[in-house]
Amino acid sequence: MKEIHIHTLFGAALLSGIAGIFLIRYGISVGIVFLWLPFLSAANSVRGMAKYGLGTGNASIGYWGTAVGATSAFVASLPFSCGSTPLLYVAAVVTISLVIGLATGVLADKVIRMRIPRIELNSAVIAASTALITAGFLLILGNNYCLYPFIYIVITLAVLHPYNASTGAGENQKRTLMLALVEACMTTLVIGIVAMLASGSEMPVSDDVAIVVVSACGLVIAVVAWYRLVKSDIYEIRWTGYLPAEH
């Protein structure tokens, strides 16, 4: 099965993420759907790094990459305001996360000498993708500092879990990325609900309701598609009772 190349996926995620942030900035909250692609890109890079059997688990890679991305977005929100100059803010977030992600990847490769192919590229991609997601979520939830740890953890889980859950014999990129889409929808759904609760108004704000509705629809479609993939991938078990073949 032909796999989607990391550059293609990251390029698409970058454009999609920036488009999502701009749409949210200009009041179109359903633009959050454009943040799903960065989730896929980050999960794909966790897969790219973790499948070589490194000295640490998928969880560590997810926490590490998201720590770089989320910290970049949090710190960049101090001097740069997305409200007045969104382009400058997004440029700052992407640049900071890419530089720190790339540097840590190069250090892991050259100094620590962990010979994982394209480790620096993968770590930079996780950092930049999660930074874009964090920036988008910050726009929706406002600069509510109490929610920073929540934003960080909710993104981390959605990024590290798809490969962790799919790993093993018969794992393939298509199914892992589909699970990443399921978790991306789930995450934006939770963000929509939290935005409703955090708004403080008696009636839910229509923008937040739109996020919840769109995310719920996406979640249903993604779960159905993912479950079909699971069923087709395990047909050996379903029909013969044998263990799945090594692919």
Next chain:
Amino acid sequence: MVDPLIATIMIIAGGVLVGVCVHFIPASATGAMAAATGIATGPSMLSAGAGLTGIYAAAYSIDSGLALVIVSGAVGSALMLLITILCGNIMLVFGIGAPPVSGQTASGKSTFSGTKDIITGFEQEGYASPGTDGHGMPFQTAVSGGFGALMGGTGGALVFYAVYSITLPALSTENAVTLAGIVAAGVFLINSVLPAYVLVGKTEGMFDMKIRSIHRTFISCLVSSSLVACVIYAVSWLAVSGVVI
């Protein structure tokens, strides 16, 4: 409060301490099956857990000055780790019936050679079950873990206080504490995962031969922390100077 430049140096020092501390904390994924010495989880996640506890402990004494913040962070972190070691040993001894023993020492491959616990003098050879690399946390391993957690907690507290000092002029106290906490956690996670590549999922602390590759961790954490510290310094300077774009 400390000068922004000193705070930047504190972030670098804290980051390096956090990275180096991972080498001292005994952890092993196969410890879950009592097949290796160390707490039953990956070294990075355990160190990150200890560090986060340290940051929480440090946050409670944020108004009491740098010295107390550091002590609070270090003690909080060490307490968390030593309680984990104690509970792990209780479960291992009374649940599985295996004595805490250092696998590296039992096979004569520890840093200080010999087959005895370097502190208590207890013989380790013969107590490790066949086919395993030790189990549980004997005294020397627990001491190494406590020492590592003190270092990690100190590092976390240093980063926490430094970021708090830098950002306070631009934010309210509550917001500065929250931002400092999450940034310190971020620095902790970045630096604690890097040594995982050296340790390859398992270490017995300072009595493991892997401690000899600590220089690689030191260099990589120094460079990555310097980069993060420079970014934090630059953006905080912009924010404090009122250059909100």
